[in-house]
Amino acid sequence: MPRRTATLLASTLTLIALLCVALLWRVPYAEMSPGPTVNTLGSHGGDPVLQISGHKTYPTSGHLNMTTVRVTSADYSMNLVEAVVGWLAHDQKVVEHDTLYPKGQTAEQADQENAEEFTQSQDSAKVAALDELGIPVGSRVIVAAVVKGAPAEGELHAGDVVKAVDGRPVKVAGDVAELVTKHKAGQKVVFTVVPKGAKGDATRDVTITTAKSDDDGAARAVVGIQAGVEHTFPFKIDIKLADVGGPSAGLMFALGIVDKLTPEDLTGGKFVAGTGTIDDQGKVGPIGGIDMKTIGARQKGAEYFLTPADNCAEAAADTPSGLTLVKVKTIDDAMDALKDIREGRTSALPSCTKG
Structure with missing residues (x-):
């Protein structure tokens, strides 16, 4: 076999071997990419995202x-090739797995x-939306959670x-613990x-x-519940959006609710x-994942992107x-910005800057 042919064959086999190793070599990374973007004023899956009854809407x-951001699941094991492709792609981001999923957290827990x-x-x-409109919202103290094996298990239930x-009447969640700890362990x-x-x-x-507390703090009487606060609304507001998690849609939901409850058209027909x-x-x-969200928004047709102040520098580093x-x-701030947008005063908008 000619030396040149042998060298080429050896190089090819080496490359194939390295590629196989890269495909099998698992790395501790996860991938983020632009996820779906949904109009809170419209419908998704055939149903209105915001459904309001008991109050006039406009x-x-x-x-x-x-x-949203699409991420690999907690139990997904990325290989080296996928990581390299993600590092090179503009619309993907590779991050350490533990950044998205703390060690020990299962997919179900996530x-x-x-x-x-x-x-x-x-x-x-x-x-926030009703407060913006001056509509009072009530609240009440509830049992948020019951500790397994605690005295309250089977007696009190989450949502009570x-x-x-x-x-003695309770007005805030802290009243519950304060009144329980006036007792000694073993008292009713x-x-x-x-x-x-x-x-x-x-x-x-x-x-x-x-029972007697078993944590690291001072010994005290406990029953094994966590008290919380549940808001009571003067009319019904349902948000219908499946397969979405996390807290990051809060602002846009609030603005959508305000828009539907006021005669003023907040966007003036613009894509925000x-x-x-x-x-x-x-x-x-x-x-x-702010950079993935701005990419997804622009791909969908957005002209303006309401950005949390603390994310501004990161978003401005690579704006679509x-x-x-x-x-x-x-x-x-968001309401003021929307007013400027619909009235065409874009030069008045507070902008994000790098650094």
């Missing part, structure tokens, strides 16, 4: 799109956490409304609750014997997308052509 136009965050973001979006402890405490799902406000008393967590007070918080980043810290 026609809307344009887009207020929430954005899905559960995302679902819980998504539910909480919807609740806060409703509160706590009206009083030992006959009486909860007055409205059971979850009960019709009306019929209460019942539940007597539980306290965005992202950001939101709390009950309307403060907008940062999210992950034709997309204007608008910095927002609160829902008020």
Whole structure:
């Protein structure tokens, strides 16, 4: 066999061997890419994203799109070839696996956490939107969780409304722990609750014997529940969006609700997308995967992107052509920006800058 042919054959076989090794070599990385972007003013899967009943609603136009990031699952094992392709691609991002999924977290746990965050973001979006419109929102103390094996297991249930402890009314979640810890371990405490799902406000008393705490803090009496707050709304607001998790759609949900409840057309027919967590007070918080979300928004046709202030520098480092980043810290900032957009005052928009 001629030397040149032998060398070429050896090189080819070596390349094939290296490629096989790369395909089999698992690396501790995960991949992010642009996910679906959905108009909160429109429909998804055949159903309106925002469904409001019991209050007058108004026609809307344009887009207020929430954005998402598609990520590899917690139990997916990436090979070296996939990692290299991801590093080279503009619309993909390879990150350390533990950045997205802390060590020891299973796929089921990750899905559960995302679902819980998504539910909480919807609740806060409703509160922030109604507060923006001056519509009062009520609240009540509930049993948020019951510790397995604790004295309260089987006696109290997640979702029960706590009206009083030992006959003393509770107004905030912290009242529950304060009243329980007035007891000594082994003493009885009486909860007055409205059971979850009960019709009306019929209460019942539940007597539980306290136990001694087993954590690292000072010894105290406990019953093994976590108290929380549940908001009560003056009319029904449903957010229908399947296969989405996490808290990052809060801002866009809140703006969509405001748009549907006011005669003013917030977008003026423009295509606005965005992202950001939101709390009950309307403060907008940062999210992950901002660069993938801006790419996804622009691919869908967005002209403006409402960007959490803390994500601005990262987003501005690689902004898709034709997309204007608008910095927002609160829902008020977003409302002001939308007014500027619909009235054509784009030079007045607060912009994101690098660094």
